[in-house]
Amino acid sequence: MRNPSLLGGGFGMVMRNPRYLFWFWLLNLTLAEFATAAFRRSAHAILDHSLYADGLIHGFDASVLVGLLAKLDSGQMASMAMPAGYFAFVFFLFTALFLPGVFAGYASAGRLSREDFFRACGRNLWRFLRILIVAGIVMGLVAAALFAANGAMVKKAAESTNEVLPFKLKITGLAVIFLIMTTLRIWFDLAEADVVLNDQRVVRTSIASAFKHTFRNLGRLLGSYTLATLAAAGFLVGGLWVWMKLVAPESILGAFVIAQITLFLLLIPRFWQRGIAVAYWQERMRISAVAIQPAETSAAAGPGAPAAPTRETVPVASGSATRLSQAD
Numbered sequence: 001m002r003n004p005s006l007l008g009g010g011f012g013m014v015m016r017n018p019r020y021l022f023w024f025w026l027l028n029l030t031l032a033e034f035a036t037a038a039f040r041r042s043a044h045a046i047l048d049h050s051l052y053a054d055g056l057i058h059g060f061d062a063s064v065l066v067g068l069l070a071k072l073d074s075g076q077m078a079s080m081a082m083p084a085g086y087f088a089f090v091f092f093l094f095t096a097l098f099l100p101g102v103f104a105g106y107a108s109a110g111r112l113s114r115e116d117f118f119r120a121c122g123r124n125l126w127r128f129l130r131i132l133i134v135a136g137i138v139m140g141l142v143a144a145a146l147f148a149a150n151g152a153m154v155k156k157a158a159e160s161t162n163e164v165l166p167f168k169l170k171i172t173g174l175a176v177i178f179l180i181m182t183t184l185r186i187w188f189d190l191a192e193a194d195v196v197l198n199d200q201r202v203v204r205t206s207i208a209s210a211f212k213h214t215f216r217n218l219g220r221l222l223g224s225y226t227l228a229t230l231a232a233a234g235f236l237v238g239g240l241w242v243w244m245k246l247v248a249p250e251s252i253l254g255a256f257v258i259a260q261i262t263l264f265l266l267l268i269p270r271f272w273q274r275g276i277a278v279a280y281w282q283e284r285m286r287i288s289a290v291a292i293q294p295a296e297t298s299a300a301a302g303p304g305a306p307a308a309p310t311r312e313t314v315p316v317a318s319g320s321a322t323r324l325s326q327a328d
Contacts, residue, residue: 006279010275010278011272014271017102017112021264021267024095024098025267029263038083096129097128099128100120100127100192101120107193107281120196123199124195128192131191131195142181142184146173146180150173153169154166179222179226183222185225185273186214187211189210189274191206191209191210193277197281213284217284225273228269239258243262
């Protein structure tokens with residue numbers, strides 16, 4: 001049956017499974033604690049013994065922050081950047097590990113059990129990593145080419161007498177880059193959903209199928225993803241406004257609470273987009289299975305004759321591409 005609203009279907013999946021949002025937020029918070037430990041130690045060593053730090057205690061002073069960073073030598077900067085890079089990579093690995101379970105949970109009619117969740121995670125980890133590697137290569141090359149082309153156009157426009165033209169071209173170019181990169185994101189999100197929910201062992205099959213579906217229904221998919229992105233922008237702007245207007249500059253606890261609420265809300269559009277991909281998969285990409293059903297016994301065969309099997313196409317819920325069953 002056609003789902004008229006990918007946005008509604010995807011959002012409903014997110015709201016039915018709020019635990020995924022909580023656990024990913026907690027994972028992000030835990031890894032961020034370890035990633036920023038080196039910076040906190042270096043900042044304490046400098047700011048705890050300087051009256052100049054008052055500009056950061058009772059508000060935000062950009063000059064104080066720049067001065068702090070200037071006092072850190074290259075060795076300290078490297079020691080702070082390396083843990084952040086390591087834990088960002090760890091978060092990437094955890095994301096690759098747990099997202100197959102999220103896709104399976106969204107496609108499930110009821111609450112997915114813990115055993116089924118981790119079974120989906122383990123079964124699809126290597127497939128997921130292969131898709132992410134291909135996505136990283138493709139999106140990296142396309143992004144580099146697009147930003148280079150945009151920069152060249154803006155530089156060429158700066159030679160003209162129209163002072164506004166470079167700015168207009170830059171904004172227009174960034175909007176085009178956003179739409180193209182979002183299209184690539186849709187492509188690989190659909191591939192991830194297909195490889196998990198149709199249990200595709202051959203990853204290139206899911207990538208090829210997702211490519212066709214992406215451009216066959218690009219308007220609908222791109223519009224849904226763009227609206228989810230605008231919701232993320234609204235959460236970010238709202239969180240910053242609350243932080244600046246309602247939180248006292250010296251309130252560390254208030255700033256922490258508002259920041260974490262904002263980060264939690266920003267997870268909703270990200271998972272909403274995954275829900276949109278699953279909703280589209282259920283509508284258009286689900287592989288049908290063939291179930292064998294007994295035919296009605298003809299009068300000539302007699303009451304004791306065995307029933308002849310007939311085939312009926314039924315949808316596969318998740319996990320297996322093809323199932324064959326014999327009715328009693």
